[in-house]
Amino acid sequence: MEEGSHRRPHAIMIPIPLQGHVIPTVHLAMKLASKGFTITFINTQFIHHNITKSKPNTTSQELNVDDEDIFAGARKSGLDIRYRTVGDGFPLAFDRLLNLDAYLEGTLHVFQAHVDELVGDIVREADNPPVSCLIADTFHTWPLAIANKYELLHVSFWTEPALVFSLYYHLDLLIRNGHFASRDNREDTIDYIPGVEAIEPKDLSSYLQETDVPKVMHRFLFKAFKGVKKADYVLINTVKELETPTISALQEKQPVYAIGPVHVLEKGLTTGIEVATSLKSESDCSQWLDNKPRGSVLYISFGSFSLASKHDVDEIAQGLLLSGVSFVWVLRPDTVSYVETYALPVGFEEEIKGRGLIVPWCRQIEVISHPAVGGFLTHCGWNSVLESMWCGVPMLCLPLLTDQPSNRKLVVDDWKVGLNLCDRKPLNRAEVKAKINSLMSGNSAEKLRKEMNKIRQMVENAVGGDGESEKSLCEFVSQVKAKIN
Ligand code: UDP
Numbered sequence: 001m002e003e004g005s006h007r008r009p010h011a012i013m014i015p016i017p018l019q020g021h022v023i024p025t026v027h028l029a030m031k032l033a034s035k036g037f038t039i040t041f042i043n044t045q046f047i048h049h050n051i052t053k054s055k056p057n058t059t060s061q062e063l064n065v066d067d068e069d070i071f072a073g074a075r076k077s078g079l080d081i082r083y084r085t086v087g088d089g090f091p092l093a094f095d096r097l098l099n100l101d102a103y104l105e106g107t108l109h110v111f112q113a114h115v116d117e118l119v120g121d122i123v124r125e126a127d128n129p130p131v132s133c134l135i136a137d138t139f140h141t142w143p144l145a146i147a148n149k150y151e152l153l154h155v156s157f158w159t160e161p162a163l164v165f166s167l168y169y170h171l172d173l174l175i176r177n178g179h180f181a182s183r184d185n186r187e188d189t190i191d192y193i194p195g196v197e198a199i200e201p202k203d204l205s206s207y208l209q210e211t212d213v214p215k216v217m218h219r220f221l222f223k224a225f226k227g228v229k230k231a232d233y234v235l236i237n238t239v240k241e242l243e244t245p246t247i248s249a250l251q252e253k254q255p256v257y258a259i260g261p262v263h264v265l266e267k268g269l270t271t272g273i274e275v276a277t278s279l280k281s282e283s284d285c286s287q288w289l290d291n292k293p294r295g296s297v298l299y300i301s302f303g304s305f306s307l308a309s310k311h312d313v314d315e316i317a318q319g320l321l322l323s324g325v326s327f328v329w330v331l332r333p334d335t336v337s338y339v340e341t342y343a344l345p346v347g348f349e350e351e352i353k354g355r356g357l358i359v360p361w362c363r364q365i366e367v368i369s370h371p372a373v374g375g376f377l378t379h380c381g382w383n384s385v386l387e388s389m390w391c392g393v394p395m396l397c398l399p400l401l402t403d404q405p406s407n408r409k410l411v412v413d414d415w416k417v418g419l420n421l422c423d424r425k426p427l428n429r430a431e432v433k434a435k436i437n438s439l440m441s442g443n444s445a446e447k448l449r450k451e452m453n454k455i456r457q458m459v460e461n462a463v464g465g466d467g468e469s470e471k472s473l474c475e476f477v478s479q480v481k482a483k484i485n
Contacts, residue, residue, distance in 0.1 A: 043070075163406055
């Protein structure tokens with residue numbers, strides 16, 4: 001007991017071991033710690049190994065993985081964030097993306113057992129303060145069982161928009177109406193999901209549309225969303241004003257808090273705290289960008305694991321040549337396949353010298369917040385969408401899989417801060433050129449920027465002192481404090 005007789009909340013936090021989930025969960029940990037939580041953050045050994053290996057000035061040989069602690073800087077600044085790692089049941093060298101089905105299948109059993117054991121150890125060891133909550137990514141299948149076993153509050157953290165949460169939450173309705181993994185190319189509008197006025201089948205998450213999704217993925221979804229319905233609290237990395245009807249409908253079911261975007265830390269409080277979250281080494285683009293005029297550069301990235309087709313990469317490269325626009329293109333070595341590398345058109349790199357920069361990975365938030373960047377060709381990963389809106393950069397949308405089709409609908413159809421790059425399939429260079437030019441200059445660009453300014457302001461207001469996201473987070477914190485004292 002401390003602070004009079006008030007117990008500090010102590011949360012164990014566990015992200016899904018993928019880049020797009022680790023980043024927001026680390027940021028949420030920092031936010032909660034800055035509001036008086038003690039956090040014990042758990043990464044898988046695989047994620048931990050990649051983060052520490054990719055930090056500047058370290059090599060995997062030099063590194064003693066077990067000695068590294070990604071939150072050491074946060075602790076020095078007064079935040080009580082402790083750090084542990086857990087095995088996911090596979091050796092470090094096992095290629096998890098290449099063998100995704102086997103990996104997911106394995107994590108359903110072995111990972112759960114390892115987490116259970118570690119959570120048990122932490123609960124037994126920690127008495128200052130004792131552990132009171134489990135904050136786990138909604139996609140995990142085991143939080144309900146583990147929270148119940150150790151008598152912890154079960155907090156589910158959703159790193160995608162409320163729209164996508166709501167669609168998975170109402171899987172039963174999609175199944176009853178024949179829209180789940182439908183084999184007959186349904187085109188009729190879905191208008192029966194509470195809080196979702198209307199959505200076309202093509203805009204559902206790919207896991208809901210496709211019939212050839214690995215069966216284990218559907219088992220994950222069913223189990224995860226059965227569990228989340230019993231969570232004490234759900235935190236969503238979105239802004240209420242952007243998705244009001246959807247969030248209000250969810251709030252009728254259980255305590256749901258829209259607290260995004262979480263990557264924004266309170267001004268002053270955590271400034272200067274460096275927590276490594278990147279799984280890959282980041283190329284520095286700042287000097288290159290410094291020499292470009294304001295708003296002139298297109299940034300291109302398909303996120304951390306989605307695969308584009310060889311055809312798309314080729315047409316984008318040709319479209320870039322035709323457009324005359326300057327660009328930074330994140331081309332991961334595994335952009336088109338986890339086994340083969342991409343091939344750019346012959347002479348491409350020579351032709352774009354000075355105008356284009358190709359990097360395998362960068363610090364995205366730094367690149368898109370640079371004044372030279374005026375547009376973002378994106379796969380519509382939710383972190384990328386939030387970061388783009390935070391920086392006021394309009395988007396050109398090429399969704400590839402998972403939640404990305406639904407995110408595209410929000411960006412282009414609802415909020416009008418982006419254009420489609422998938423109107424005509426297959427993608428062709430003339431469309432790429434035309435859309436890049438419409439995004440970067442002329443009347444359509446002007447219109448997009450105007451809308452984006454409104455959204456950027458809305459997002460900024462949400463995380464300010466009186467903003468909806470900030471108020472929701474504070475409300476969640478006081479609910480937890482009241483419950484454990
Ligand atoms: N990211 C980055 N450097 C890159 C590409 C991406 O730091 O070169 C970050 C990006 O800022 C975002 C995350 O990786 O926070 C990707 O998440 P997102 O939801 O956009 O896509 P995912 O990788 O989950 O498909």
